[in-house]
Amino acid sequence: xxxxxxLRRGANAxxxxxxxxxxxxxxxxxxxxxxxxxxxVALDGLVQEATRIAVTTPQSAHRTPQQVAEDEIVARLNAxxxxxxxxxxxxxxxxxxxxxxxxxxxxxxxxxxxxxxxxPTKLVATSAMRLEDQxx
Numbered sequence: 557x558x559x560x561x562x563l564r565r566g567a568n569a570x571x572x573x574x575x576x577x578x579x580x581x582x583x584x585x586x587x588x589x590x591x592x593x594x595x596x597v598a599l600d601g602l603v604q605e606a607t608r609i610a611v612t613t614p615q616s617a618h619r620t621p622q623q624v625a626e627d628e629i630v631a632r633l634n635a636x637x638x639x640x641x642x643x644x645x646x647x648x649x650x651x652x653x654x655x656x657x658x659x660x661x662x663x664x665x666x667x668x669x670x671x672x673x674x675x676p677t678k679l680v681a682t683s684a685m686r687l688e689d690q691x692x
Contacts, residue, residue, distance in 0.1 A: 585674060603681040626644060646658070
């Protein structure tokens with residue numbers, strides 16, 4: 557007669573084989589969402605920094621705040637190695653002395669492991685700041 561412990565070892569292997577795909581899927585989703593949130597936070601910081609530089613740069617006839625913001629965003633994305641399509645929305649709203657620079661950026665997001673149905677396909681960041689150095 558076989559020992560009960562010996563029979564239980566086979567049951568453990570079957571239970572592990574049944575639960576393994578669920579654990580792998582869960583871990584993959586955690587890594588995928590972590591990658592997405594990492595890129596989203598990096599893009600938010602990039603847009604805020606570019607907006608801050610654009611609103612504090614003295615305005616001139618040659619470089620508007622919109623041009624400064626666009627140049628900063630493109631330069632920083634290139635420094636990060638991003639070469640894809642960028643949707644930029646840069647506007648100055650309001651009346652002087654309360655003009656606001658509104659900057660919006662949208663990038664396509666490529667999943668790390670191909671879990672397309674679970675992770676958003678776009679990274680979006682916006683920032684709005686009051687323009688400094690405005691004529692009164």
